[in-house]
Amino acid sequence: MDIEKILDLLEIDSPDEFEYFEHFAELMECDEYITFDDFYGVLREVSYHTLNELIESYIDDIFQGIPEEAIDFYTLLTTIRQCLMGLCGSGISYDQRQLLVEELYRFRTWYVLDSVVYCKSLSDFMTKELPIVEALALYRLEKLGEEKYEYDFSDCLDYPLEEYIISLPFTMGTDDGEEMEDEEDCYNDSLIDKDFPVIDGEFSD
Numbered sequence: 001m002d003i004e005k006i007l008d009l010l011e012i013d014s015p016d017e018f019e020y021f022e023h024f025a026e027l028m029e030c031d032e033y034i035t036f037d038d039f040y041g042v043l044r045e046v047s048y049h050t051l052n053e054l055i056e057s058y059i060d061d062i063f064q065g066i067p068e069e070a071i072d073f074y075t076l077l078t079t080i081r082q083c084l085m086g087l088c089g090s091g092i093s094y095d096q097r098q099l100l101v102e103e104l105y106r107f108r109t110w111y112v113l114d115s116v117v118y119c120k121s122l123s124d125f126m127t128k129e130l131p132i133v134e135a136l137a138l139y140r141l142e143k144l145g146e147e148k149y150e151y152d153f154s155d156c157l158d159y160p161l162e163e164y165i166i167s168l169p170f171t172m173g174t175d176d177g178e179e180m181e182d183e184e185d186c187y188n189d190s191l192i193d194k195d196f197p198v199i200d201g202e203f204s205d
Contacts, residue, residue, distance in 0.1 A: 018045065024058055028107075029133055067139055118155070
C-alpha cells in the first residue's frame with residue numbers, strides 16, 4: 001500500500017490533514033503491508049503535541065479491551081506506552097522524529113501483523129491464532145454477548161524492549177521532564193507491585 005492509497009484509506013488529501021484519533025487508528029490497524037518510508041511520510045507533518053495525544057488515547061483505548069487474566073501483556077503494553085510517549089516528548093529534531101516513527105512502526109508491525117494470540121473457544125474448544133489487534137476485537141465482541149474465548153498472549157511477550165530504551169540526551173534537560181515524571185506516576189499507579197504486578201480495580205470490568 002503506497003502513500004496515496006493510505007491517504008485514501010484515511011479520507012484525507014495530504015499528510016498535514018492527519019490529526020484525529022480515527023486517522024491514527026486506521027493507520028495503525030491497517031492489515032496491509034506499509035513500507036516504513038510511506039508510514040513516515042504520513043506522520044512527518046504531525047506535531048509532537050498531536051502525536052502525544054493520539055498515542056496516549058490510542059493505547060489507553062487498547063487497555064480498555066484487555067482480558068483481565070492477561071497481566072503480563074498489560075504490563076508489557078504499559079512499558080511500551082511509556083517509551084512511545086517519552087520519545088514523543090523528547091524533542092523536535094529530525095533524528096528524534098525518525099526514532100519515534102521507527103518505534104511506532106515497530107509497534108504496528110507487532111500489534112497487527114507479526115503477533116500470535118491463541119484464542120480457544122469455550123464452546124467447541126477449537127483454537128484460533130490471531131494477531132493481537134484481532135484477538136482484542138474478539139474480546140470486545142465477547143463482552144457484547146458473543147462467543148466466549150480463553151486468550152493466551154504468551155507468544156506475544158517477546159518484544160524487543162532492550163531497543164526501546166530512551167537515551168538520556170533525549171529526555172534530560174528538556175521541558176518535558178515533568179511530563180515524563182507524570183508518565184512514571186501513571187505506571188506506578190497502574191501496578192501495586194512492580195515485581196508481582198496486580199491490576200487495580202480500574203482495569204476490571
